[in-house]
Amino acid sequence: MKKIIYCLVKIFKDCDNEYADNLLNSGELYCQALKNFKVIEDGEVRGDKYEGLIHWIQPRDCVISLELPENIVDIPREITITEADLTAPAAIQTTEYEYHKIYCMYAIAIDEFSFKYSTEEERISLQKEINDLISKQIEFDEKISSELGNIAIVITNVKKFIDRVKQHCGNDVHHGLVGYFNDEAVSVQFQGIESIFRKRKLYSYQNEYRFAFSSRDQLNSKIFHIGDLKDIAYKTTVSELKELISISVK
Known part of the structure; x- marks a missing residue:
């Protein structure tokens, strides 16, 4: 089912407040090579030995x-x-994308619902059902704050943000929502670049939106700057965002 993305969120730990300000004020994107994530030992939070x-x-x-x-x-x-x-x-x-530079964000997104009704009673019933589903889809898992951090830079205009990324970093970038699969039950096969946009279900609470910048160098990291983002972003905390975010159909 197609997703509607309402906003993107970059989450930082309290000790990384300076980096959060750098993103907001100068559009600083600190990207790591895909291979780096394979060796991060943090209990499968950011690290994933099965990347690619x-x-x-x-x-x-x-x-x-x-x-x-x-x-x-x-x-x-x-x-x-x-x-x-x-x-x-x-x-x-695959090792084909080992040195692609990766930038990870949290996506507040919901399924694109489509429904029909014949009576007002059906409309009210469907409205409640869909709003209940939306509430579950935008709910933040408690592990977001405890494992990823509580400082949040919220991108309110996703299209403009992506346009600026392409303008300043080049068009040789793949981006999109990460898909999650049930690694305990199914066998799967992924083709080409899709391989770095698929992860096991244990990561699904991260609702990741990923940018993958093509790279021929063998650097472990790279920093891009896409300019001041204060016209399309603001700084808050994950705790406050949980209280503020509300999406519903009328």
Whole structure:
């Protein structure tokens, strides 16, 4: 289902207040190479060892055949690994995008609802049902404040923000909502750049909107500046934003 993005939020820890001000006042985007996220050890908050995933295969869907060299003796030349031999899904990752520079934000977004009704009673019932769904979709998980931080720079005009990113950083950038999959139940395959916009469901509370800047250098990070953002953004806290945000259909 298509999503409607109402605003983007960059979240900072209290100790990073200076960086929050830099984003608001000069549009400073501090980006890290994709490969950096694979080695961050923070209990799977920002770090994700499975970045760049192209195959996630459940044991029931996996058969691996190996043919060993002739000079290896005392074991069979051919070995087949099946579900009975596996204790977890098999993961295959691409290194093609290792040095793409990544900028992550939180998206306040809802599904694009479409509904029909014949009577006023049906309209009222559907309105309540949809508003209940919207409330759940825009609700902040408690882990946002505790794990990511409580300082928030809120981008109120997403289109203008994206336009400025492209204007100052070049058009060779991919961006969009990250999709999340049920890694405990399904086998999946991702193609090309899609591989860096898909993550396991344990990250879904982060509602990530990601910018991926194409890069041929091997730098671990890069800083872009897109200019003063105070005309399309403001500074607050996640705690205050939870109280302020309200979306409903009438």
